[in-house]
Amino acid sequence: xxxxxxxxxSAVDLAAAIAGRxxxxxxxxxxxxxxxxxREPSLNALAFRGFEDxxxxxxxxxxxxxxxxxxxxxxGVPVVMKDLFDFKPGWPATFGGIPAMADFxxxxxxxxxxxxxxxxxxxxxxxxxPAMGFRGTCDNYLFGPTRNPFNTDLNSGGSSGGSAAMVADxxxxxxxxxxxxxxxxxxxxxxxxxxxxxSAGRVPVVVRPNAFSGVSPFIYEGPITRNVADAALxxxxxxxxxxxxxxxxxxxxxxxxxxxxxxxxxxxxxSPDFGVYPVQAEVARVVEEAVRAFEEAGATVYEVEIxxxxxQRELAxxxxxxxxxxxxxxxxxxxxxxxxxxxxxxxxLPEGFLRWADHVASMSAMDYFxxxxxxxQVFDAIQTVMTDHRVLLTPTLAAMPVENLANxxxxxxxxxxxxxxxxxxxxxxxxxxxxxxxPAASVPAGLSDGLPVGLQILGRRGADLDVLSxxxxxxxxxPWDHLYEIPAKRPLGE
Numbered sequence: 001x002x003x004x005x006x007x008x009x010s011a012v013d014l015a016a017a018i019a020g021r022x023x024x025x026x027x028x029x030x031x032x033x034x035x036x037x038x039r040e041p042s043l044n045a046l047a048f049r050g051f052e053d054x055x056x057x058x059x060x061x062x063x064x065x066x067x068x069x070x071x072x073x074x075x076g077v078p079v080v081m082k083d084l085f086d087f088k089p090g091w092p093a094t095f096g097g098i099p100a101m102a103d104f105x106x107x108x109x110x111x112x113x114x115x116x117x118x119x120x121x122x123x124x125x126x127x128x129x130p131a132m133g134f135r136g137t138c139d140n141y142l143f144g145p146t147r148n149p150f151n152t153d154l155n156s157g158g159s160s161g162g163s164a165a166m167v168a169d170x171x172x173x174x175x176x177x178x179x180x181x182x183x184x185x186x187x188x189x190x191x192x193x194x195x196x197x198x199s200a201g202r203v204p205v206v207v208r209p210n211a212f213s214g215v216s217p218f219i220y221e222g223p224i225t226r227n228v229a230d231a232a233l234x235x236x237x238x239x240x241x242x243x244x245x246x247x248x249x250x251x252x253x254x255x256x257x258x259x260x261x262x263x264x265x266x267x268x269x270x271s272p273d274f275g276v277y278p279v280q281a282e283v284a285r286v287v288e289e290a291v292r293a294f295e296e297a298g299a300t301v302y303e304v305e306i307x308x309x310x311x312q313r314e315l316a317x318x319x320x321x322x323x324x325x326x327x328x329x330x331x332x333x334x335x336x337x338x339x340x341x342x343x344x345x346x347x348x349l350p351e352g353f354l355r356w357a358d359h360v361a362s363m364s365a366m367d368y369f370x371x372x373x374x375x376x377q378v379f380d381a382i383q384t385v386m387t388d389h390r391v392l393l394t395p396t397l398a399a400m401p402v403e404n405l406a407n408x409x410x411x412x413x414x415x416x417x418x419x420x421x422x423x424x425x426x427x428x429x430x431x432x433x434x435x436x437x438x439p440a441a442s443v444p445a446g447l448s449d450g451l452p453v454g455l456q457i458l459g460r461r462g463a464d465l466d467v468l469s470x471x472x473x474x475x476x477x478x479p480w481d482h483l484y485e486i487p488a489k490r491p492l493g494e
Contacts, residue, residue, distance in 0.1 A: 006031045007170035008484055011077050011230040014173060018076040021065065025076030029058035029122055032078040036124065036171050042492045043169060045146045045162040047083040048092050048126040054078070057122045074237060075120030080166050080175040083126040084133050084159065085207075085330070086110045095330070096129040096159065097140025097408075100345035111204045111242055112176050112221050119237040127162025127175060129183075132327040134320075134353045136186045136428045137402065138162065139410035141348060147404060148190060149487035150451050154401035155410050157187035163224050164191040169487050174234050179220040180323050182396075182430025185442035188224055189396035189454025192444045192483050194471065196222045196231040199462050200437035201249040203235070204242030210329060211246050216372065217322050217434035226484070228443070228472040232259045235464070253465050261469030264298035268470075269389035275306035275381075276315065277429055278419035279398045286453040287395045290445035293477035294393070294470070302389070308381045310374060312419075316426035318374050319434070321367075324360040327353075350409055352424050379436045386438070386460045391470045396442040396454030399427040433458060439467045444480040452483065 006014070006028060017023045033051050040046055061076050081088065084096050087106040094101045113123060128138055128146045138161020139145040146161040148154040149169040156165040163175030164187030177184030179197045188195025203221040205214040223234035232255040239255070241248045270291050273279050295301050308315070331341050341348065342357065349357075385392050398421070399413045411423035421427050433440045438458050445455035455474070459467035 007035060007488065008226065009173065010227055011074065011173035011225065011233055014077050015074055019071070025058040025061035025065070025122065026055070028076050029054050029078060029124070032124060032172065039169055039171065039492060042152055043147050043149060043165050044144055045128055045156070045165040046080070046125045047094060047097065047128045047143050047162060050091060050123060050125045054122050054124045061120060061122070072118060072120035073233065074116065077121050077174065078124050078172045079116055079121045080125055080127050080163055080172050081113050081123050082129055082160055082163055082176045082178055084129045084178055086112060086126070086176060086178065088113045088123065091126060094142060096131040096133055097142035098131050098341065098345070099142045099348045100339065100341060102142060104339070111206055112238065115238055121174070124172065127160065127166060129159045129162060131349055131353060133159035133178070133180055133183055134323070134327065135159070135424045136182065136412050137410045138187060139404070139408055141408040144408060145404040145410045148401050149490060150192060151401070152490065153403055154451070155190070155404050157190035157401065159183035160224060161187045164188050164193055164195070167191070167193045167224050167226055168484065170484060173225060173230055175224045177222050177224045179222060179434065180217060180326070181319055181425055181434050182428045184220065184222045184224060185396050185430045185440060185454065185456060186428050188442040190401045190452060192452030192480070194225045194228060194231050195442040196235065197433065197440045198222050198235065198239065199249070199439040199464050201245070201247040202439070202464060203238045204245035204248040206242060206244045209333065211244065213326055213329060215247060217319065217375070217431070218437050219326070226481070228468060228475050229259050232256050232468055255464070255468060258465035258468030259472045261465065261472065262297060263294055263470055263473045266299040266390040267388060268294050268299045268301045269304045269385050269392040270301050271304055271306050271392065271394050274394055274429055274432065275308055276310070276312040277398045278416040278421065279395055280400060280416055282400060282448040283395050283398060283453055286446045286448050287455055290455050290474070290478060291393055293474050297473045297477050301393070304385055306381050306385060309377050312426055313422060315378070316422040316424070318371055319425055319431045320356045321360055321363065321371055322375065324356050328357060328361065352411070375435045378432050382432065382436055382438060382458070390466055392458040394429055394456045394458070396429060396456040397427060398429055400448060400451055400453070429456060437461050439464045441467050441471050443471050443474055444483055446478070447483065450486060
């Protein structure tokens with residue numbers, strides 16, 4: 001099998017071919033590695049290459065097939081995990097390209113890696129991410145920026161930027177995304193792929209020493225894929241209760257059934273700006289046209305007013321304050337083990353992170369309590385819309401991809417349509433669901449000047465199948481697989 005034979009093949013297709021013995025796991029992984037070695041250097045998407053481990057896993061899978069063992073639903077399928085709070089024994093964990101952690105590792109599995117490998121998937125490496133995931137772009141001081149497969153002068157988006165770039169470039173069909181403010185959906189929008197952020201608790205998130213820290217805001221694990229069927233397949237592997245997550249859901253939906261669903265007779269809400277965001281004109285144009293597909297599929301779409309009571313700068317600051325304690329806690333644990341990042345290696349962290357870290361460290365318990373009251377305003381505003389509508393449609397992002405910088409400090413825009421926004425997160429129309437727990441997905445809405453634009457689909461709390469059904473209905477109405485002709489033909493020079 002040549003490397004071009006596996007490019008852009010879906011996980012569903014690859015898994016079926018391997019199970020049917022049309023191709024072996026070793027052939028798939030060897031072809032994947034060849035393609036990655038050819039194309040990845042111009043993306044800078046992989047923070048770590050675990051090729052030796054991947055070949056060993058492929059050989060073990062091949063032996064299992066020879067013995068007549070059926071294996072899991074992803075047997076032999078290559079995947080990528082993320083280099084942030086995501087662990088596999090013996091592999092580095094740099095927490096998003098922090099130089100002092102270049103050789104750091106944790107002797108344990110995160111649930112994503114554990115469940116993927118239990119299903120037979122073969123992890124080939126770890127995708128690039130910004131330090132502590134604290135920005136909507138993918139760049140850091142250790143590895144540099146991940147480049148967008150549609151235009152390598154531009155950024156992939158973050159924080160799961162390496163994952164999204166690998167999927168969009170046809171290197172793997174499934175990659176890990178983690179999402180504390182949109183980190184599954186942001187790079188999926190800029191890279192033209194599907195990013196699925198499940199309902200709170202649907203996929204377990206194991207955090208220690210504080211098992212309750214992954215809900216303020218909600219932290220999610222989910223798949224990044226090129227089509228909705230692969231996202232549903234990945235969710236069937238990842239979802240389910242976990243004894244170490246006090247919030248993990250006990251019900252296990254039939255995710256594959258969501259792909260077959262439609263939106264006939266649905267009442268669907270549409271907000272072009274969430275009531276607070278300035279949105280670039282080209283983004284607004286592509287998304288507004290995409291929304292018509294739902295009416296063509298039999299739904300009725302209502303443009304709605306959303307009244308949160310806070311402006312977009314206040315909301316961005318709120319997210320920064322709420323997400324930082326998780327990072328501060330991680331650094332505290334590292335310092336107890338002798339690695340003092342905030343003390344001895346402060347220069348390894350970007351200015352924006354340090355500014356907010358210092359601010360949050362001085363906050364009181366009542367400050368935190370008050371911030372959750374503000375968070376509740378977002379929850380109430382979205383719940384008001386969801387009372388009368390099956391899903392809510394918005395742009396995923398308010399801006400098109402930005403140019404990469406050479407200093408590790410690539411950020412988003414500071415101004416959109418004449419309005420100042422926070423370059424860390426203020427242009428990302430995603431972090432509201434991290435406040436609220438609603439499921440959401442980003443799907444490719446179309447192109448503007450050859451670059452992808454994302455459409456975000458929010459569902460009612462716990463209604464993951466509604467989001468998958470809406471995404472699948474849109475994919476049938478506006479198929480996007482032709483978009484990948486652009487990255488497939490991109491120049492491979494640095």
